[in-house]
Amino acid sequence: xxxxxxxxxxxxxxxxxxxxxxxxxxxxxxxxxxxxxxxxxxxxxxxxxxxxxxxxxxxxxxxxxxxxxxxxxxxxxxxxxxxxxxxxxxxxxxxxxxxxxxxxxxxxxxxxxxxxxxxxxxxxxxxxxxxxxxxxxxxxxxxxxxxxxxxxxxxxxxxxxxxxxxxxxxxxxxxxxxxxxxxxxxxxxxxxxxxxxxxxxxxxxxxxxxxxxxxxxxxxxxxxxxxxxxxxxxxxxxxxxxxxxxxxxxxxxx
Amino acid sequence: xxxxxxxxxxxxxxxxxxxxxxxxxxxxxxxxxxxxxxxxxxxxxxxxxxxxxxxxxxxxxxxxxxxxxxxxxxxxxxxxxxxxxxxxxxxxxxxxxxxxxxxxxxxxxxxxxxxxxxxxxxxxxxxxxxxxxxxxxxxxxxxxxxxxxxxxxxxxxxxxxxxxxxxxxxxxxxxx
Numbered sequence: 001x002x003x004x005x006x007x008x009x010x011x012x013x014x015x016x017x018x019x020x021x022x023x024x025x026x027x028x029x030x031x032x033x034x035x036x037x038x039x040x041x042x043x044x045x046x047x048x049x050x051x052x053x054x055x056x057x058x059x060x061x062x063x064x065x066x067x068x069x070x071x072x073x074x075x076x077x078x079x080x081x082x083x084x085x086x087x088x089x090x091x092x093x094x095x096x097x098x099x100x101x102x103x104x105x106x107x108x109x110x111x112x113x114x115x116x117x118x119x120x121x122x123x124x125x126x127x128x129x130x131x132x133x134x135x136x137x138x139x140x141x142x143x144x145x146x147x148x149x150x151x152x153x154x155x156x157x158x159x160x161x162x163x164x165x166x167x168x169x170x171x172x173x174x175x176x177x178x179x180x181x182x183x184x185x186x187x188x189x190x191x192x193x194x195x196x197x198x199x200x201x202x203x204x205x206x207x208x209x210x211x212x213x214x215x216x217x218x219x220x221x222x223x224x225x226x227x228x229x230x231x232x233x234x235x236x237x238x239x240x241x242x243x244x245x246x247x248x249x250x251x252x253x254x
Numbered sequence: 255x256x257x258x259x260x261x262x263x264x265x266x267x268x269x270x271x272x273x274x275x276x277x278x279x280x281x282x283x284x285x286x287x288x289x290x291x292x293x294x295x296x297x298x299x300x301x302x303x304x305x306x307x308x309x310x311x312x313x314x315x316x317x318x319x320x321x322x323x324x325x326x327x328x329x330x331x332x333x334x335x336x337x338x339x340x341x342x343x344x345x346x347x348x349x350x351x352x353x354x355x356x357x358x359x360x361x362x363x364x365x366x367x368x369x370x371x372x373x374x375x376x377x378x379x380x381x382x383x384x385x386x387x388x389x390x391x392x393x394x395x396x397x398x399x400x401x402x403x404x405x406x407x408x409x410x411x412x413x414x415x416x417x418x419x420x421x422x423x424x425x426x427x428x429x430x
Binding site for chain 1: 282285286287290294305307308309312313316320325326352354359406407
């Protein structure tokens with residue numbers, strides 16, 4: 001075997017070794033990439049699952065705590081004798097985030113009142129100003145809130161309140177129309193003969209506007225929805241997580 | 255070879271990562287509100303909007319972390335570029351339809367004070383710039399300080415002329 005032949009065979013050996021090495025590295029690379037990708041996807045999946053779990057709503061129990069409307073228009077939902085903790089709910093019927101709160105934590109709020117664990121006080125207000133969407137948004141909110149004020153309390157108030165959030169129109173178009181409001185009220189079990197006239201004439205609108213202004217100033221609200229527990233504003237990541245909200249209220253009751 | 259490229263890629267990575275992590279972190283505490291925000295664009299059916307609202311914050315954070323440490327840099331760059339593109343399209347369509355997107359309702363003194371319309375143009379320009387960074391990262395990964403390099407996940411970096419190197423190796427062997 002001449003030098004050239006030896007060179008050639010050495011060269012082939014080296015080439016083969018090289019090739020093997022390259023294959024090994026490639027396998028390692030693929031394994032690493034797959035591992036990292038799997039971990040990343042698992043993290044996203046886990047986070048998604050956790051978000052879904054923490055946002056799970058409670059089932060609304062059948063019975064509601066008694067509902068009474070105070071003179072100023074705030075609405076108390078509490079079992080007799082339950083005075084604290086006080087859970088204040090500030091919301092605007094036209095506010096999408098308030099609808100999200102009601103969908104998520106609404107049943108929890110009702111259940112807590114029904115179990116006698118809290119005195120819930122609803123404060124329907126109108127937070128939208130005249131300039132927003134040429135006044136359409138504010139008008140929607142005012143029609144809905146004025147109609148709610150035509151209901152003197154009882155379970156019908158709660159059913160109507162829930163229905164309004166369910167039927168919430170876009171902020172950009174006219175909704176909460178008078179005939180609809182009247183129909184929903186009757187469906188909710190309002191039997192008061194004056195209800196229809198009260199809704200149509202929006203006779204409660206001035207009182208509602210005055211109340212909204214007063215509440216926003218005195219409570220220093222930055223927006224809706226706002227939940228306050230014994231006067232202290234709850235963080236959104238408590239308010240929008242039913243299990244956490246329940247725990248926080250129960251802790252306050254101790 | 256231009257030595258500035260890796261540094262530009264590094265800065266792009268970190269800027270993108272910062273934005274993604276801050277955005278994701280801000281939303282992750284209240285999944286319901288991020289679902290609400292997705293629904294507000296009126297682009298996706300409700301079930302999909304819910305999935306996106308739950309999944310997007312965590313996806314932003316995970317991709318942001320990958321960008322910070324420079325793992326799977328190219329894929330992370332591609333995903334962030336796609337995300338930014340989706341945001342640009344979403345905001346542009348919301349703008350065209352005259353939607354007001356706000357999380358929470360502010361009567362005044364809030365983020366969207368009375369009569370103040372959201373500044374869509376600024377958002378679009380910002381996200382488009384970030385889209386550009388994402389594309390850059392996808393084209394020129396992984397930049398400096400990247401785990402990809404440490405773990406040898408950057409094939410093609412050490413490309414050389416094979417024959418030449420064979421010969422060199424042979425030379426080395428023969429001198430022994």
